[in-house]
Amino acid sequence: MKVELENLTKRWGKFVGADGINLAIGDGEFVAFLGPSGCGKTTTLLMVAGIYKPSEGTIRFDGKVVNTVSPKDRNIGMVFQSYALYPHMTVYQNISYPLKLRKMPKRERRERAQDVADMMGIGDLMDRKPAMLSGGQQQRVALGRSLVKEPQLLLFDEPLSNLDARLRLSMRGEIKRLQMELGITSIYVTHDQVEAMTMADRIAVMKDGKLEAYAKPDELYDRPRTLFVAGFVGNPPMNFLKVEVTREDGEYRARAEGIDLLVPAERGEKAVIKGEVIMGIRPEDVSIADGGTQGEIYVVEPLGRDDLVDVRIGDIEIHVLANPTLGTKMGERTSLKFDTKEVQFFDPETEQSLIWN
Amino acid sequence: MSVSNRRERGGVPSLSLREPFEQPSSIGAWLHSRRAAWAFMSPAVLLITLFFFIPVIVLLVLSLSDLKSANFGTFQWWLPTNWSLDNYSKIIGDRFISKFLGNTLFYVLTTLAIFNFGSALLIALITTHINRRAGFFFRLLWLLPRLTPSVVYILMWRRIAARAPHGILNQFLTLAGLGGGDNLLQTMPWVFVIIVNGLIGASFGLVIFTSAIEAIPRDYLTASKVDGASTLQTIRHVIVPMIRWPILFVLTFQTLSLLTSFEQILLLTGGGPGLFRTEVWALRAYHLALSTESGNTQWGYGAAWAVILVIIGVAAATIYMRVFKFDELVEEPKIDLI
Structure with missing residues (x-):
């Protein structure tokens, strides 16, 4: 369903929860609403679900306006952060509740619920109450309940946020796989950009009730249109520094105190018009190597595969992903190499990208 | 520090409430080992003992004696030689007993069903499903009868029910050409007894149900709607099961309070009109034991009526707990006394 x-x-x-959201989701597409808490992503989701009535604008399912259609007639499934399993009902009763409301005969209800439960790997827990299940099992029951009536649209409201890190990882994969196999159009609300990046076909980044960007994950990552998107997408986040971009002898240079970098011409020429700009560079594009920009190591955070090193160049703070074998130590002097191929420039006033707009 | 460690030191008291395996050497040691538990429990134990158990025992003893104002000061009611079950056989032999029992059952069940439980739940459901401010205002209105002093409140109702041309209701009724203009407390006393009590009683359940409904996490209601439930189905399948505990509480509490309440009836009809038309069990006990209308207050006999009321109340509470599976509703304590 579109x-x-x-x-x-x-x-x-006077409070605006969602402000003029425009977006289209294709049939079978998996879209993530991504943003910090209070950005309006859940508000938008609940309008799609029919729980909130829009103050303005329209929602269309397959071209049909559904603004006034009640939630029960929208044929949607929903999964919550809190799982929202009815505590007084058994797993079977929870899963078959949507079917019972449709007045489906008991035997058919049994079969359908069992099929879905088997698919979710909880087929042997049918007689338990939710309180007797682990978080992961509860979320499987919740998924089963949302799927049992074969909805045309699945809504996820931070479904993995209450699970521990390991389980979150495996459930992430399972939901993605399930969505692909069933081909049900899905909206997935999350504040976790890794979740959004790994699962979604397209990501709608929201901030203060407004849609900041709506694009494929790699496009958001490589071609962020605003400073907010650039800073929100990517882990660890992009480094930002104020620089002056100038053109000298046909080359473009970005300078700040203690920093002087050569930038690619096709990017530099977009920034040079503005002069004073915000430069963005991802931690993975900076490395610790001799003969580069001089700085001091302020903090080293071992992440396992990499060390996240915070280097200070004067007042400027740069995060670098460094090889742990380098043995970086806090307080030592070091030298940084910048790979400016993927460098981003933003207008300091409008916070819009100077390259992609 | 482990349990055995503690015991080796001997003098260090264990404060645990749940150490059934630790056999105390004497009652003194046992008391000592549960010092914290007793410290926490003692105010409640003291209050219940002082204001419930002792009065009940006194009541029980009184009910076995024939203490009345006629023999007060000379009759030694506390002596077992003066005890007998005469009062009880007198009650069973009372030719109006079925009337009192019927009145009480009718009064409690009807008021409970229509107002103290029924209206309370209905209004709580309505006012939590409409605009918040309107809901709040509406609930506030229902608190007014409870906030009004009983005597003022009853006087108001007597004025409403009074005969034509003074009675408020009768003014409308005669205008509409209905009724004979008689005092409505004479012609339909039960309607007024139930409304008068119900309007006060409903607010209790209303407040409890409202807060219980509002405490249900929003997600459950959203989930139910998305699952395909109408508002009524959500109420039936989700909201009501989730407030089972407050429902049990209100039903039990209100049954007991209605069983023992008589002051509104006393002020409104005095148990009449006629012979015991609205006389309930508690009012009967009051009339016998505490009212001087007959010139002879029969404390002993009245106490026997009251004892039976206590027994009925305890039985009712036990039945409710069975029906609602009280054990399943009670959660394990969240804090352990170490």
Whole structure:
């Protein structure tokens, strides 16, 4: 099912929860709503679910306006962070609840619920109450309940946030696989950019109720259109520093105190018009190597495969992903090499990208 | 520090409430080992002993005696030689006993069903499903009868029910050409007894149900709607099962409080009109034991009526707990006394 949101807005008095959201989701597509808490992603999701009525704008399912259709008639499945399993019902009763509401005969209900439960790997837990299940099992039951009525749209509201890190990782893969196999159009709300990047076909980045960007994960990563998107997508986050871009002898240089970098012409020429700009460079594009920019190691955070090293160049703070075998130590002097191939430039006033807009 | 370690030191008291395997050497040691538990429990134990168990025992003893104002000061009611079950056989032989029992059952069940439970739940459900401010205002209105002093409240109702041309209701009724203009407390006393008590009683359940419903996490209601439930189905399948504990509490509490309540009826109808038309069990006990209307207050006999009421109350509470599977509703304590 295709979903289109047009100028979708939700207001409570003066407070604006979602502000003029425009986006289209293709049939079978997996879209993540990504943003910090309070950005309006859950508000938008609940409008799609029919729980909130939009103050303005329209929601279309397959071209049909559904603004006034009640949630029960939208044929959607929803999975919550809290799982929201009815505590007084058994696993079977939870899963078959949507079917019971459809007045499906008991025998058919049994079969359908068992099929879904088997698919989710919880087929032998049917008589348990939710309180007797682990978090992972509960989320499987919740998934089963959302799938049992064969919905045309699946809504996920931070479903993995209550699980421990290991389980989150495996469930992430399972949900992605399941969504692909069933081909159900899905909206996945999360504040975790890794989740969004790894699972979604497209990501809608939201901030303060507004849609900041809507693009494929690699596009958001490689071609961020705003400073916010550049800073929010990617882990560890992109380094930002104020630089002055100038053109000298046909070359473009980005300079700040203690830093003087050669930047690619096709990127530099977009920034030189503005002069004073914000430069963004990802930690993986900076390395510790001799003969580069001089700085002091402020903090080293071992991440296992890499060390995240915080280097200070005067007042400028640069995060670098370094090889642990280098044996970097706090307080030591070091030297940084910048790979400026993927460097980003942003207008300091509008915070828009100077390259991609 | 392990348990055995503690015991080796001997003098260090164990404060655990749950160490069934540790056999105390004497009652003194046992008390000592549970010092913290007793310290926490003692105020409640003291209050219950002083204001419930002792009065109940006194009541029980009184009910076995024939203490009344006629023999007060000379009759030694506390002597077992003066005890007998005469009062109880007198009650069983009372030719109005079925009337009192029927009145009480009718009064408790009807008021509970229509108001103290029924209206309370209905209004709580309605006011939590409408605009918050409107809901709050509406609930506040229902608190007014409880906030009004009983005497003022009853006077108001007597004015409402009074006969034509003074009675408020009768003014409308005669305008509409209905009724004979008689005092409505005479013609339909039960309607007024139930409304008058119910309007006060409903607010209790209303407050409890409202807070219980509002405490249900939003996700459950969203989930139910998305699962395909209408508002009524959500109420039936999700909200009501999730407030089973407050429902049990309100039902039990209100049954007991209705069983023992008589002051509104006393002020409104005095148990009449006629012979015992609205006389409930508790009012009967009051009339016998505490009212001087008959000139002879029969403390002993009245106490026997009250004892039976206590037994009925305990039985009712036990039945509720069975029906609602009380054991399953009670959670394990969240804090362990070390």
